[in-house]
Amino acid sequence: MQYGALVISLDFELWWGVRDNRTVADYGANILGVRQVVPALLDLFAERNIACTWATVGLLFFGTNAAMRAALPARKPRYTDARLCSYNYLDEVGADEERDPYYYGLSLIKRILDHPAQEIGTHTFSHFYCLEEGGDVEAFRADLEAARAAAARLGIKLASIVFPRNQVDPAHLSVCREFGLRAFRGNERVWFHRARRGSEQTLPVRASRLKSILKTPFSGRRAATSHPSAASSGWSSSSMKAKF
Numbered sequence: 001m002q003y004g005a006l007v008i009s010l011d012f013e014l015w016w017g018v019r020d021n022r023t024v025a026d027y028g029a030n031i032l033g034v035r036q037v038v039p040a041l042l043d044l045f046a047e048r049n050i051a052c053t054w055a056t057v058g059l060l061f062f063g064t065n066a067a068m069r070a071a072l073p074a075r076k077p078r079y080t081d082a083r084l085c086s087y088n089y090l091d092e093v094g095a096d097e098e099r100d101p102y103y104y105g106l107s108l109i110k111r112i113l114d115h116p117a118q119e120i121g122t123h124t125f126s127h128f129y130c131l132e133e134g135g136d137v138e139a140f141r142a143d144l145e146a147a148r149a150a151a152a153r154l155g156i157k158l159a160s161i162v163f164p165r166n167q168v169d170p171a172h173l174s175v176c177r178e179f180g181l182r183a184f185r186g187n188e189r190v191w192f193h194r195a196r197r198g199s200e201q202t203l204p205v206r207a208s209r210l211k212s213i214l215k216t217p218f219s220g221r222r223a224a225t226s227h228p229s230a231a232s233s234g235w236s237s238s239s240m241k242a243k244f
């Protein structure tokens with residue numbers, strides 16, 4: 001390739017991506033803001049002819065509570081930390097998108113589809129955590145099947161995945177192949193971007209990691225575009241990220 005390429009992928013998750021560690025009081029306004037930011041970004045992308053992949057949580061594909069509940073996988077993850085499981089919050093999901101702007105995204109997905117050069121990818125169906133205790137491969141397969149079916153209802157064939165909290169794992173990547181996913185977003189190939197489970201992300205651990213990062217000479221860092229576990233496996237991946 002003669003020139004470099006910039007790949008933009010955005011996590012589209014609304015409340016499902018942060019429900020375990022945020023409250024409406026401290027983060028609700030940010031989630032509501034997404035409903036203005038997405039249309040504004042789409043206008044900008046159309047004006048500047050910019051393509052983008054929207055890695056979308058499958059639970060956002062519904063307009064009503066009944067439709068959402070009818071599409072849940074039978075096999076669910078059994079995380080040791082129950083707060084991580086999106087299905088434990090179903091009782092607080094409102095009746096439909098109009099009455100609950102935090103948990104529904106169907107109108108925004110349709111809006112994305114109405115714009116040129118925009119790809120809907122998956123951020124898994126339930127914001128699935130591959131490296132957490134209980135996030136096993138069989139539950140992941142059921143999760144991706146639900147994501148595939150939800151996307152298919154809108155005529156979308158999923159081809160890209162962004163793993164929630166970038167918890168990429170080789171065994172789970174193999175399952176992605178079964179579903180025809182051809183690209184995932186990996187971390188840069190430096191130790192401080194290594195995929196970690198939540199228990200490795202406590203404040204003291206992050207503080208000590210930050211201290212070490214600040215001591216790392218800049219020339220020692222590498223900006224890579226593919227995940228080490230997939231370096232020679234034919235996967236394509238990239239590392240531009242943002243969250244919505």
Ligand SMILES: [Zn+2]
Pocket residue numbers: 011013017123127163164165
């Ligand atoms: Zn996420």
